[in-house]
Amino acid sequence: GESVGLHLPTLSVQEGDNSIINCAYSNSASDYFIWYKQESGKGPQFIIDIRSNMDKRQGQRVTVLLNKTVKHLSLQIAATQPGDSAVYFCAERGSNYKLTFGKGTLLTVNP
Amino acid sequence: GAVVSQHPSRVICKSGTSVKIECRSLDFQATTMFWYRQFPKQSLMLMATSNEGSKATYEQGVEKDKFLINHASLTLSTLTVTSAHPEDSSFYICSARGPRETLYGYTFGSGTRLTVV
Numbered sequence: 001g002e003s004v005g006l007h008l009p010t011l012s013v014q015e016g017d018n019s020i021i022n023c024a025y026s027n028s029a030s031d032y033f034i035w036y037k038q039e040s041g042k043g044p045q046f047i048i049d050i051r052s053n054m055d056k057r058q059g060q061r062v063t064v065l066l067n068k069t070v071k072h073l074s075l076q077i078a079a080t081q082p083g084d085s086a087v088y089f090c091a092e093r094g095s096n097y098k099l100t101f102g103k104g105t106l107l108t109v110n111p
Numbered sequence: 112g113a114v115v116s117q118h119p120s121r122v123i124c125k126s127g128t129s130v131k132i133e134c135r136s137l138d139f140q141a142t143t144m145f146w147y148r149q150f151p152k153q154s155l156m157l158m159a160t161s162n163e164g165s166k167a168t169y170e171q172g173v174e175k176d177k178f179l180i181n182h183a184s185l186t187l188s189t190l191t192v193t194s195a196h197p198e199d200s201s202f203y204i205c206s207a208r209g210p211r212e213t214l215y216g217y218t219f220g221s222g223t224r225l226t227v228v
Contacts, residue, residue: 008152034217043117043204043219044155089154096168097143097208099217101155 008087010106019077019109023090023102028071030092034099035064035075038087047075047088077107085109113139115207117220124195124227132190132223134205139218140185141207146178149202149222161188195227 013019025033031052036044050057050064050073057064063076073090090102114137124130134144143162147155159175161167161182169175177199179191188207192199205220 036219041202041222041224043222045219046217096160098145098157098160099206100157103154 008104008106010108012108012110013080015080015082015109015111017080019075019080019084019107021075021077021088021105021107023073023075023105025071025073025090025092025102026100027092027094028068030094030100032093033064033066033073034091034093035062035073036089036091036101037084038089038104040086044089080107080109082109082111113207113209113218115141115205115218115220117205117223119223120221121224122226124225126196126227127194129191129193130195130225132192132203132205132225134188134190134207134220136186136207136209136218139207139209141188141209142185143208144182144188145206145208145217146180146188146190147204147206149204151202155204158190192225195225197227200225200227 034049035047037047038044048059048062048064050066055066061078065074087104087106089104091099116135118133146158148158149155157170158173159167159169159180161180163182163185167180182188202222204222206217
């Protein structure tokens, strides 16, 4: 059920700034990681992924960094725009192709 | 690209009734579908994994008799919330995985907002 008092970490940035969203994952055996964007009332939208044999991957305006030593993942968004405002989740793939989601970060972009 | 259609997007039902949610992969065959539940301001929690033609595998703490999952074809999985109660009110999301990994190996539906009154 719902936990009382639980809240999402938040990040507030100015339009045009770069954003960095962090995620700690739990399973050292996870071999694949994905960042998702979720807008209110919608399903998760794929942003970028990375396999465990890589430490960096770049997309359009986004970069994902993977540090397996400390089990840390980050998403960098360049030149953040108001349309980037959403909740961002990292997900790790474990056994049986199951995805485990992180707790999410609410990104707010101020015009 | 891969598309997953989920219906209905919103449903309100009376306590004690059952609600069925459909998840369809429109342009690919989904060998595996996943069902998630998401409470406000929380993350997605995996409820169960369904493979076409076999029984679903439920995560610990999820009642299989309450959340019935059917994956009768490679393009359709359904989640039925039986004897719904207000505490079942949540956002339910399905995800489909195709037979081969692609850039978008996991495609999500748009979610179903269930409100039990």
